[in-house]
Every structure is written in structure tokens, then in C-alpha cells.
Amino acid sequence: MLELLQLFWLFxxxxxxxFGGGYAMIPLMQSEIVGGGMIDAELFVDFIAxxxxxxxPFAVNMATFIxxxxxxxxxxxxxxxxxxxxxxxxxxxxxxxxxxxxDSKYVKHAFRGLKPAVIGLVLSVALMLxxxxxxxxxxxxxxxxxxxxxxxxxxxxxxxxxxxxKLSKKMTPIGMIVLSAIxxxxxxxxx
Amino acid sequence: MHKTTLLELFLSFxxxxxxxFGGGYAMMPVMHKxxxxxxxxxxxxxILKILVxxxxxxxVLAVNSATFIGYKIRGFWGSLIATLGVVLPSxxxxxxxxxxxxxxxxxxxxxxAFSGIRAGVAVLIFNAVFKLSKKIKKNWFTYLTIALVTxxxxxTSISAIYILLAGAVIGIIYGLLLVKNGGEAHx
Numbered sequence: 001m002l003e004l005l006q007l008f009w010l011f012x013x014x015x016x017x018x019f020g021g022g023y024a025m026i027p028l029m030q031s032e033i034v035g036g037g038m039i040d041a042e043l044f045v046d047f048i049a050x051x052x053x054x055x056x057p058f059a060v061n062m063a064t065f066i067x068x069x070x071x072x073x074x075x076x077x078x079x080x081x082x083x084x085x086x087x088x089x090x091x092x093x094x095x096x097x098x099x100x101x102x103d104s105k106y107v108k109h110a111f112r113g114l115k116p117a118v119i120g121l122v123l124s125v126a127l128m129l130x131x132x133x134x135x136x137x138x139x140x141x142x143x144x145x146x147x148x149x150x151x152x153x154x155x156x157x158x159x160x161x162x163x164x165x166k167l168s169k170k171m172t173p174i175g176m177i178v179l180s181a182i183x184x185x186x187x188x189x190x191x
Numbered sequence: 192m193h194k195t196t197l198l199e200l201f202l203s204f205x206x207x208x209x210x211x212f213g214g215g216y217a218m219m220p221v222m223h224k225x226x227x228x229x230x231x232x233x234x235x236x237x238i239l240k241i242l243v244x245x246x247x248x249x250x251v252l253a254v255n256s257a258t259f260i261g262y263k264i265r266g267f268w269g270s271l272i273a274t275l276g277v278v279l280p281s282x283x284x285x286x287x288x289x290x291x292x293x294x295x296x297x298x299x300x301x302x303x304a305f306s307g308i309r310a311g312v313a314v315l316i317f318n319a320v321f322k323l324s325k326k327i328k329k330n331w332f333t334y335l336t337i338a339l340v341t342x343x344x345x346x347t348s349i350s351a352i353y354i355l356l357a358g359a360v361i362g363i364i365y366g367l368l369l370v371k372n373g374g375e376a377h378x
Contacts, residue, residue, distance in 0.1 A: 017352050021215040021245075021252050023319035027344065031351040042309065049308045050288065052315065056208050056281025057253035058215065064285035073286060080282055087250030088274055091258035094244055095270070102247050105370075106363055111247060113362020114355060115326070116333040120340025121351055123320045128345060129313035140345050157310035165318055174212060176311050184307015189300060 003071060004078045011063050011082030019111075020118045022058035027121035029062060030128075039069060045129060052173045059083050130158065153187040195232065195264050197272045203230060204257050204276030215252045222256055233260050253277050332365055 010032055018025045026048065034044050047069075051061035060080055067079030094102075101107065131138055133154040137146035157180050164179070165171045203225050211218040219238070226232050237260070245255045254274055261273025295301045327333050340354055 013352060015251065016249050017355050018251065019249050019355070020323060023316060023323070026316065027351045031344075031348075035348060035350070042305075045309045045312050046292075046305050048315075049305070049312050050292070051285070052312075053212070054281070054284050054288065055210060055212055056284065057211075057218070057251055057277070059251040060253075060278050060281040061285050064282050065289060068286060068289040076282065076286055076289075080278065084251060084254045084274065084278060087248075087254035088258050088270070090248050090250060091244070091255050092262060092267070092270055094248070095259055095262040099244055102244065105366070107247060109363040109366025110359040111362060112332070112366050113336060113358040113360065115323075116336035117340045117355055117358025119320060119323050119327065120337040121344055121354060122316060122323060123337065124341045124344035126313055126316040126320055127341070129309070129316060133310050133313055141348055154306075154310040157307050158314050161311050161314040162317070165314065172212075173315055176315055177308055180307045180311025180314075181304040182307070184305065184310070185300060185303045188306050189303040 004075060007067060007070060007075055008078040008082040011067075011079045012085055014063075015059070015083040015086040018059065019114050023122055024118045025059050025062065027125050029066075030125055033066060039066065041132065043069070049177050053177050133158070153191075156187065157183045195230075195269075197265060197268060199230075200261060200264060200269055201272045201276040203232075204261070204273045205279060207257075208253070208277040209280035211253075218253050218256070226260055232264050237263070336361065 014025060014028045014032060017028055030044065033039060034041050039047075047062060047065045051058050051065065054061055060083065063079040063083040064076045067076030069075075071078070128140070131140070134151050135147060135149065136151065137149045138144065160183060161176055161180055165176065207218065207221050207225055211221045219242075223238060227235060227238060238256075241256050241259050244259070245252050248255070254277065257273040257277040258270045261270035263269075265272070336358065340358065343349060344351065344354060
């Protein structure tokens with residue numbers, strides 16, 4: 001039971017500190033769940049890819065996945081409940097009492113700092129994933145720069161996907177994931 | 192005029208949850224079609240209000256919308272049922288998928304595909320940064336904050352929660368200084 005309550009509280013915190021939707025949640029999950037040693041970094045990225053390619057809100061997909069992984073079906077119920085409860089309670093409060101407190105100058109000023117902070121956090125995750133993919137032995141947090149393993153195939157895939165998203169505005173996240181899976185099969189499996 | 196039943200509310204939001212990928216803003220066109228055009232439960236103004244409120248509160252946009260519209264139609268129970276509806280498809284699909292993933296994880300070809308996908312996801316998140324950047328003011332304060340936060344998050348193990356709290360605090364300090372110096376127009 002204690003484990004379930006801890007899972008609930010962890011996802012409640014994540015829901016409460018997510019400003020700016022789906023992707024803004026990734027750095028929080030990264031620091032609380034991967035940083036806390038609950039799941040390994042590779043599985044976490046796999047979960048992101050699957051959550052992007054299945055219907056429904058990204059936050060709920062991720063919470064359900066990690067809950068299932070940690071404590072099965074009951075775990076998934078606690079994590080999902082945790083991640084949606086802050087939204088639910090805050091909007092219920094606003095719908096019944098009005099949104100006047102959002103007009104407070106302190107709330108407005110706080111968002112001047114929160115918005116760029118969210119962008120910085122998401123950027124750090126993108127950089128971390130890119131570095132971990134191409135140079136898996138490098139660990140920035142412990143200043144461990146071992147360059148012996150260099151995954152040039154990963155670099156090729158990133159360049160191709162990035163190039164295509166710049167060329168075509170119609171490229172969807174699912175399209176990107178399917179294409180990188182195909183490239184992965186070809187580059188790692190066949191060549 | 193007939194009174195909307197809770198079942199009707201549940202089914203509509205279940206549909207919205209089941210047919211949108213990625214959630215968030217990707218969900219808004221489907222939501223608009225179902226809730227504004229088809230059911231007449233909310234106006235364009237309501238949708239705009241939800242977006243504005245969501246910009247200045249934490250949380251999940253899909254849940255915000257479901258709670259807000261559910262409450263408007265049928266009060267507390269409406270908000271509960273609508274939220275349940277929008278969440279349930281994800282919950283069911285991912286619960287089922289979890290079993291398959293454990294099953295297929297050791298397959299050689301699945302491993303190759305996911306090795307490629309991990310590179311693709313990095314690009315996906317870079318693109319999210321570009322999209323988010325379009326929504327903020329560009330000045331020395333935002334650039335400096337982005338750079339500092341990126342470095343701290345990359346090089347230290349400080350929790351993202353503390354980094355966000357620090358962001359809110361410096362935002363308030365910066366905002367108050369701006370107002371004091373009458374520099375709002377340049378912000």
C-alpha cells in the first residue's frame with residue numbers, strides 16, 4: 001500500500017508542476033522517475049515513443065505505462081489518478097468560483113519565469129537523449145567523457161528525421177516514430 | 192430542450208480520448224467538432240476560455256477541458272464523468288499494450304526498431320522546443336533563463352520541480368522590477 005501511495009504522490013507532483021502540456025511533463029518524469037532509479041533511461045524513451053503513437057492524452061499514457069511497469073494494474077490506477085487529479089481539482093475550483101485569482105499580478109509575473117524555464121527543461125531532455133544515443137558512455141552529470149563508443153547510425157537517423165521535418169510541415173509525431181523504426185531496422189539489423 | 196445525460200457526456204469524451212493522438216493541442220480540433228459543432232455544449236468563447244485558463248494553470252489540457260465542460264453541463268458529476276471518459280481509452284489501450292511490450296521486448300527486430308526510435312524521439316522533443324519557443328517573448332531575460340535552466344538540468348541532479356519553482360520566483364522578481372522601472376513596453 002505504501003508503494004502505491006508513493007506512486008500516487010509522485011504523479012500528483014508531476015501533474016501539479018506541468019506547465020505547458022504534454023512535452024513539458026517529460027523533464028519532470030525524467031528527473032523524478034529515471035533520476036530516482038525507478039525505470040532505466042532506455043525504457044523511458046520507449047514509453048515516450050509508444051505514448052506518442054497511441055491515442056489519448058500523452059500524460060495519461062505515460063502515467064499508465066509507468067504504473068503498470070511498477071505495480072501492475074492497480075499501480076496504473078494510482079499513477080493515472082495522481083497525474084489527472086491536480087488538473088481536475090484546479091479546474092473544478094475555477095469553474096465553481098471563477099478565475100479571478102489568475103488575474104493576480106504575481107501569477108502573471110511567475111509565468112514570465114516559468115515559460116522559459118519549461119523550454120530550458122525540455123531542451124535539456126532533448127540534448128540528453130541525443131547525447132545518450134550517439135555517445136552512450138558520456139555522463140554529463142558526473143563529468144565522465146568517455147568517447148570510445150560512437151553510434152554514428154543514431155546520428156544518421158536523427159539527421160534524416162530532422163531534415164524531413166524541416167522539409168515537410170505535414171510530418172506527424174507518429175510518422176517520425178514509424179520512420180525512425182524503419183531506419184533502425186535497416187541500419188542496425190541489415191547493414 | 193432535452194437534458195444531457197451523464198452517459199451521453201461520457202460517450203462523447205470517451206470518443207475524444209480515443210481518437211486523438213498526442214493529446215494537448217492536437218486534441219482541440221476533435222474536441223471542438225464534438226462539443227461545439229455537434230453537441231452545442233460549449234461556445235467558441237468557452238473553448239478559448241479553457242485555453243487561456245490552461246495557459247496559466249498547471250496540468251493536463253485534455254483533463255482541463257473535460258472537467259470544465261462537464262461541470263458546465265452537469266455540475267460536479269458531469270465533470271467527473273467527462274474526465275473519466277477522456278482518460279479511459281488511454282488507460283485501457285496502454286494497460287493492454289504493456290503486456291505485449293514485455294512479451295516482445297527480447298525480440299531482435301523489435302530491439303533494432305526501438306534503437307532507431309530512440310534517435311527519432313530526441314528529434315521529436317527538439318521540435319517541441321521550437322514550437323514552445325514561438326509562444327514566448329524574446330528578450331535577454333528569456334534567453335538567459337533558458338540557457339541557465341538547460342545547463343543546470345544537464346549538469347546537475349537537481350529536481351525539475353525545484354528548477355520550476357526557481358523559475359517562478361525569478362519571474363516574479365523580474366516582473367516587479369519591470370513594473371517599478373516602467374519598462375513594461377520593452378518586455
